[in-house]
Amino acid sequence: xxxxxxxxxxxxxxxxxxxxxxxxxxxxxxxxxxxxxxxxxxxxxxxxxxxxxxxxxxxxxxxxxxxxxxxxxxxxxxxxxxxxxxxxxxxxxxxxxxxxxxxxxxxxxxxxxxxxxxxxxxxxxxxxxxxxxxxxxxxxxxxxxxxxxxxxxxxxxxxxxxxxxxxxxxxxxxxxxxxxxxxxxxxxxxxxxxxxxxxxxxxxxxxxxxxxxxxxxxxxxxxxxxxxxxxxxxxxxxxxxxxxxxxxxxxxxxxxxxxxxxxxxxxxxxxxxxxxxxxxxxxxxxxxxxxxxxxxxxxxxxxxxxxxxxxxxxxxxxxxxxxxxxxxxxxxxxxxxxxxxxxxxxxxxxxxxxxxxxxxxxxxxxxxxxxxxxxxxxxxxxxxxxxxxxxxxxxxxxxxxxxxxxxxxxxxxxxxxx
Numbered sequence: 001x002x003x004x005x006x007x008x009x010x011x012x013x014x015x016x017x018x019x020x021x022x023x024x025x026x027x028x029x030x031x032x033x034x035x036x037x038x039x040x041x042x043x044x045x046x047x048x049x050x051x052x053x054x055x056x057x058x059x060x061x062x063x064x065x066x067x068x069x070x071x072x073x074x075x076x077x078x079x080x081x082x083x084x085x086x087x088x089x090x091x092x093x094x095x096x097x098x099x100x101x102x103x104x105x106x107x108x109x110x111x112x113x114x115x116x117x118x119x120x121x122x123x124x125x126x127x128x129x130x131x132x133x134x135x136x137x138x139x140x141x142x143x144x145x146x147x148x149x150x151x152x153x154x155x156x157x158x159x160x161x162x163x164x165x166x167x168x169x170x171x172x173x174x175x176x177x178x179x180x181x182x183x184x185x186x187x188x189x190x191x192x193x194x195x196x197x198x199x200x201x202x203x204x205x206x207x208x209x210x211x212x213x214x215x216x217x218x219x220x221x222x223x224x225x226x227x228x229x230x231x232x233x234x235x236x237x238x239x240x241x242x243x244x245x246x247x248x249x250x251x252x253x254x255x256x257x258x259x260x261x262x263x264x265x266x267x268x269x270x271x272x273x274x275x276x277x278x279x280x281x282x283x284x285x286x287x288x289x290x291x292x293x294x295x296x297x298x299x300x301x302x303x304x305x306x307x308x309x310x311x312x313x314x315x316x317x318x319x320x321x322x323x324x325x326x327x328x329x330x331x332x333x334x335x336x337x338x339x340x341x342x343x344x345x346x347x348x349x350x351x352x353x354x355x356x357x358x359x360x361x362x363x364x365x366x367x368x369x370x371x372x373x374x375x376x377x378x379x380x381x382x383x384x385x386x387x388x389x390x391x392x393x394x395x396x397x398x399x400x401x402x403x404x405x406x407x408x409x410x411x412x413x414x415x416x417x418x
Contacts, residue, residue, distance in 0.1 A: 001014075002231075003044075003047070003055055003056075003229050004047075004055075004228065004229060004230060004231050005047040005048075005049055005050070005051075005053075005054055005055055005228055006048055006049060006050060006110070006227060006228050007049065007050030007052065007156050007197070007233065007241075007355055008052060008232050008237075008239060008321050008328060008400055008402070009050075009052070009355065009401055009403075010051070010055055010399040010402065011055065011231070011399070011400045011401070011402055011405060012055040012056050012057075012062070012399070012400075013056060013057070013058045013400070015302030016042075016056040016060065016062045016120065016185075017060075017061045017062065018061075018062045018064060019031075019034070019061055019062065019063050019064070020044075020063075020064040020067055021063070021064070021065075021067050021068065022067035023067070023068070023070065023084065024067075024068065024070070024193050024194060025288045027063070027065075027068060027163070027191065027193060027297060028066075028163055028169070028193070028409065030063070031063070031163050031167065031191055032167040033040050033236050034061050035165070035166075035167045035385065038301040038383075038385070039059075039061045039385070040059060040060045040061070040385050040386075040388060041060065041063060041091055041165075041191075041385055041386050041387070042054065042055070042056040042057070042060045042061070042063065042235050042387055043062075043063045043065065043114070043187050043191050043386075043387060044056075044061050044062055044064055044065070045064075045065050045066070045083070045084060045111065045112030045114050045351075046065065046086065046110050046111060046112050046115060046223055046228060047114075047228035047229060048110030048111045048112075048115060048228065048352075049119075049351075049352050049353075050241065050242075050352065050353050050354065050355045051350075051353065051355060051357055052399035053186060053187075053353040053354075053387070054115075054186070054355070054392075055234060055399045056137075057389070057397050057399065057400075058247050058397075059065065062413040063084050064084075065082075065084035065112060065114055066084045066112075067084060067087075067105075068082035068083050068084035068114075068193065068194070069081075069082050069084050069085040069216050070082045070194075070214065070215070070216055070217075071085070071093075071214060071215060071216070071217055072212075072213070072214040073209045073210060073211050073212060073213040074196060074388045075211060075216070076207065076209075077099065077199045077200070077201070077277075078158060078196055078197070078198060078199070078213065079094065079196070079199055079209070080159075080194050080195070080196045080197075080235065081112070081113055081194060081195055081197060081217060081289040082193070082217075083112060083113050083114030083117075083191075083194060083195060084112050084113070084114065084151065084171060085112060085113050085194055085217040086107050086109055086110075086111070086112055086186050086219070086221055086223070087101075087104045087109070087111050087112070087113060087116050087250045087382040088104060088105075088109035088142045088216075088221040089217050089218065089219055089220050089221055090113060090197075090217055090221070091341050092218075092220045092221070092247055093218060094199055095202070095295070096199075096208050096209040097207070097209050098202055098205040098207045098208045099200060099201060099202060099207055099209065100199060100200045100201075100202050101156075101197065101204075102123075102146065102149075102150040102155075102156050102199075103119070103121065103122070103123040103146055103150050103151070103152065103153040103155070104116075104123050104146075104279070105122075105123060105148055106123060106124035106155075106288075106290075107242075108227075108255065109221030109223070110223070110227070110228075113195050114187075114191075114192040114329070115201055115345055116153060116194070116202075117154075117157070117182065117183055117192055117195060118183075118184070118185060118186050118187045118192070119184060119186075119349075119352045120153070120154070120183050120299055120301075120302040120349070120350060120351055121152055121153025121154060121183065121186035122145070122152055122153065122290050122311055123145060123146040123147050123150070123153065123265055123290070124146060124147070124149045124288070127262055143291070144290050145289070145290035145311075147290050147291065147293065147311075148290070148291040148292070148293055149274060149293070150293075150295060150417075151292065151293045151294060151295025151296060152183075152292055152296070152299070152302075153183075154180060154228045154296055154297035154299055155296035156197055156198050157174075157195055157196065157197060157198075157200050158173060158174070158196045158197070159171055159172065159173045159195075159196040160179075160182060160192060160194070160195045160196070161164055161192070161193045161194050161195075162182070162189065162190040162191060162193060163189035163190050163191050163193060163211075164189055164380040164381060164386075165190055165381025165383060165384075165385050165386040166380070166381070166382065167330050169193075170190070170380075173298065178376060180197060180296075180297050180299045180300065180305070181299065181300060181301060181373070181376055182296075182299075183299035183301070183370070184299045184300060184301040184351050184390075185301055185373075186256075186303035186351050186387060186390045186391060187379075187386065187387045187390075188373075188377055188386065188391055188392075189380035189381060189384075189386070190375075190380055190381065190386055191378070191401070193273060193387070199399075202333075209286065216404070217304070218297070219352070221246065223296070229239070231322075231402065232290070232321050232322035233239050233266070234321060234322060235294065235322070235374070236319070236320035236321055236322040236323045236326065237320075237321050237322055238317055238318070238319045238320070238321070239313070239317070239318055239320055239321040239341075240273060240315055240318075240322060241270070241316055241330070241334075241355065242288075242309055242313060242315045242316075242352075242353065242377070243259075243313045243314050243315075243316065243337045243353065244312070244313035244316070244345040244348065244349035244352075245259065245313055245346045245348060245349075246292075246303050246309050246310070246311050246312075246346065246348070246349065247309065247310050247312065247346045248305070248309060248310075249291070249308055249309065249310055251345075251346075252273060252310050252312065254344070255312065255341070255346055256278045256279060256287065256312065257279070258341065259278065259279070259286070259287065259312070259313065259314060259337075259342050259357065259365075260278065260279030260281075260286065262315070262336060262337055262340060263279070263314055263335075264281060264359045265336075266329075266333040266336070267281060268315070268329075269318060269329040269330060269332075269333050270316035270318055270330070270333055271314055271316055271317045271318075271319070271341075272284070272286035272287075272314050272315065272316050273286060273315050273317045274288070274315050275287045275314065275315065276288065276289075277289045277312075278312070278314075281365040284313055284373055286314050286316075287312060287313065287314055288313060289310060289312045289314065290310070290311040290312075291308070291310055292308065292310070293307055293308050293312055294306065294307055294308050296383075300349075300369050300372070301351075301365075301369070301373065302351070303347055304347065304366060304369065306366075311349065311350075317342075318330050322402075324403060324406065327402075327403065328383055330355070331356045334355045334356050334358075335356050335358050338354075338356070338358060338359065342359075342364065348364075350364070357398065357399075360393065361391045361392070361393065373391065374392070377391075377392065380401070381400070
């Protein structure tokens, strides 16, 4: 069966060749074997993205990372974790041992650790009851992003290990000039094998970890395959999408006005869901907001200015995904969101979104950032074998869309009927 991702608009080939290593040593061996054969490689964690970036193209080998969920306690507050562990599972595991993971994703238990690095990684903790009260203007207690206190996820990573497109092992730390370029790079430089996290003490709770302790991260938040792998039903499904902008703090009001106008224009297609800030639609606030404090240098591929910034946007329900006319309207709305934000100088959370794959990254990034990325790509993956076609776009490596499959099936049926 073909694979989809959370966006439900793209498909993998019917029979991708799959590698599913169960240890770092196995991952290294398999990765080097594939490279020695000149095979193109695609990495997939949980498929928690909208753009088809983790879906293998024809002829690619798919590396699944779920088996890379091992951990080792390497210091009193340092935990090395395999890239395939789910972020919320890591959060729950360390909490059960008396420590806290400072930054993790909001929403649902989707991203793996490797996927979170590849996206950049920002966090929110707003209990539903507090969220509802704050939306009514009754309370702001605890109503803040955890990135407001702790910064981005990258500020709590002390080392990461990857195997690059040459087959070379590289361990990077914040002292390395390339370190912050790995975050938000969409896996362009190789397969992240493990990440060493600096945890924080919980006041009044004893740290129960022992240096040298090891094992596997327990699964406490099992993934639902229907949320990523499976295609929508022919009759259509109601599905949640998110649309994000990253903007300077002093320009937030201007961008909320843009987002509010956009949401009103597309209210027949997208129904805001779960918002608590920003403009209102039908009497309800439409937006979400993360304030991201600079606790370490900001990854250049995520946001262009090394400063505090606001991640803001809309989660919205699109009813009838699986129906061509609905998906067309969804793509039109997304493309308008992208152009309106970029034209006004805002940035996008393209690593997790880019639903219509309409961005030209060479134009989206400034010239210096783009040149530096291209130099790093050549350094780590000179033959362009790893996750190609994402930042360096290529028609040959675009994922197959569900719409293309439908048109092919309809054409085939017409021939059979003649």
